[in-house]
Amino acid sequence: MIVAIANQKGGVGKTTTAINLAAALALRGKPTLLIDLDPQANSTMSFLDMQQVSRSVYDAIAEAGVTLEEVIVPSPVDKLSIAPSRIALAKLEAKLVGEMDAHFRLKDKIEPIRTRYPHIVIDCPPTLGLLTVNALVAATHLLIPIQSSYFALEGTDDLLETIEKVKARPNPNLELLGVLVTLHDKRTTLAREVYEQIQRVFGPKLFQTVITKSVRLEESPAYKESIFSFAPQSSGAIEYAKLCEEVLSRV
Numbered sequence: 001m002i003v004a005i006a007n008q009k010g011g012v013g014k015t016t017t018a019i020n021l022a023a024a025l026a027l028r029g030k031p032t033l034l035i036d037l038d039p040q041a042n043s044t045m046s047f048l049d050m051q052q053v054s055r056s057v058y059d060a061i062a063e064a065g066v067t068l069e070e071v072i073v074p075s076p077v078d079k080l081s082i083a084p085s086r087i088a089l090a091k092l093e094a095k096l097v098g099e100m101d102a103h104f105r106l107k108d109k110i111e112p113i114r115t116r117y118p119h120i121v122i123d124c125p126p127t128l129g130l131l132t133v134n135a136l137v138a139a140t141h142l143l144i145p146i147q148s149s150y151f152a153l154e155g156t157d158d159l160l161e162t163i164e165k166v167k168a169r170p171n172p173n174l175e176l177l178g179v180l181v182t183l184h185d186k187r188t189t190l191a192r193e194v195y196e197q198i199q200r201v202f203g204p205k206l207f208q209t210v211i212t213k214s215v216r217l218e219e220s221p222a223y224k225e226s227i228f229s230f231a232p233q234s235s236g237a238i239e240y241a242k243l244c245e246e247v248l249s250r251v
């Protein structure tokens with residue numbers, strides 16, 4: 001399974017989902033790789049100090065001679081490795097302009113290490129540009145986090161259109177694994193209405209697991225920990241563990 005976590009909106013819980021889903025998968029004992037494709041490097045910083053990061057996914061994608069394996073580093077979570085990001089990733093689009101294989105770079109770099117990591121999670125930037133397309137071309141599955149809010153579904157048309165384009169040619173096997181409601185506030189009627197609205201659009205693709213708002217989920221990256229070691233009894237830990245089960249039951 002190579003699952004891309006994508007939504008071109010920022011602040012919808014992509015990174016929080018990527019780091020905690022990856023940690024949950026690793027805790028189940030299988031080697032897991034978290035690939036950070038966002039130049040802002042939030043996933044990377046959730047587990048590592050940037051001083052520890054000398055090479056990044058940028059080097060592997062931009063340079064033919066650099067393998068992904070060379071940039072991968074271990075994380076504080078057992079069995080979880082990270083292909084870190086750096087701000088340099090923002091230059092990738094300009095670097096690859098006119099290259100015939102621009103959309104396939106990540107896929108090609110993942111291929112030699114696929115068997116080593118049964119689970120790969122890709123955290124995408126908040127755009128539908130070349131980096132996200134590289135993730136969608138490399139992925140077997142896509143998970144879309146949607147923030148529970150009045151404007152929840154705005155912009156999903158563009159995302160679904162991009163997915164259809166990727167499926168039409170470069171990656172016909174890409175499968176929508178599911179849509180995840182995040183930052184949910186159970187107390188408000190609006191949140192309940194938004195959930196029902198998302199359910200009408202996505203039907204069975206909507207995960208039953210909902211990620212509620214939790215301060216613990218916001219805090220854990222500052223301590224370089226996943227939610228499972230930082231606050232194992234918190235709602236966030238319980239919900240992301242449940243999501244992991246649902247994800248595994250769907251692949």
Ligand SMILES: Nc1ncnc2c1ncn2[C@@H]1O[C@H](COP(=O)(O)OP(=O)(O)O)[C@@H](O)[C@H]1O
Binds near residue numbers: 126217219
């Ligand atoms: N369930 C949640 N409860 C509380 N805060 C959350 C939750 N999910 C994400 N956040 C916080 O919201 C902000 C945006 O989330 P993030 O995962 O970085 O989104 P994205 O990667 O889509 O931009 C971050 O500060 C994050 O800590």
Ligand SMILES: [Mg+2]
Binds near residue numbers: 014124
């Ligand atoms: Mg992010």
